[in-house]
Every structure is written in structure tokens, then in C-alpha cells.
Amino acid sequence: xxxxxxxxxxxxxxxxxxxxxxxxxxxxxxxxxxxxxxxxxxxxxxxxxxxxxxxxxxx
Numbered sequence: 001x002x003x004x005x006x007x008x009x010x011x012x013x014x015x016x017x018x019x020x021x022x023x024x025x026x027x028x029x030x031x032x033x034x035x036x037x038x039x040x041x042x043x044x045x046x047x048x049x050x051x052x053x054x055x056x057x058x059x
Contacts, residue, residue: 002052005029032056 006028014020034057035046047059 003031003033005031034059 009022012020031048031050032052033046033048035044037044047056049056
């Protein structure tokens with residue numbers, strides 16, 4: 001799963017002739033998370049990294 005730390009701006013409605021200002025923090029940063037659930041114990045194990053790689057999934 002990817003977590004985007006800068007939310008995406010979607011469609012919005014305003015009165016004709018007006019503009020809405022959207023404040024954003026700048027560049028988008030992402031974090032990747034991989035996890036597994038042990039069905040017997042219910043224990044959830046997860047790891048996070050800067051990028052999605054096979055090493056993230058293997059960890």
C-alpha cells in the first residue's frame with residue numbers, strides 16, 4: 001500500500017466568477033507499507049519504507 005502525504009485535490013464547486021484557494025504543503029511524499037496477518041493468532045506484522053521494493057515485501 002502507498003500512503004500519500006500530500007492529499008490529491010479533486011473537483012469542487014464555487015459560485016461563478018469566484019475562485020477557491022487550495023493550500024498544499026508542496027511536493028508529494030509517499031511511504032510504502034507491506035504487512036501480513038497471521039490467521040491463527042490474529043497478529044498483524046508490518047514494515048514501512050521510502051519505496052516499494054521486493055525487499056520491503058520480503059521483510
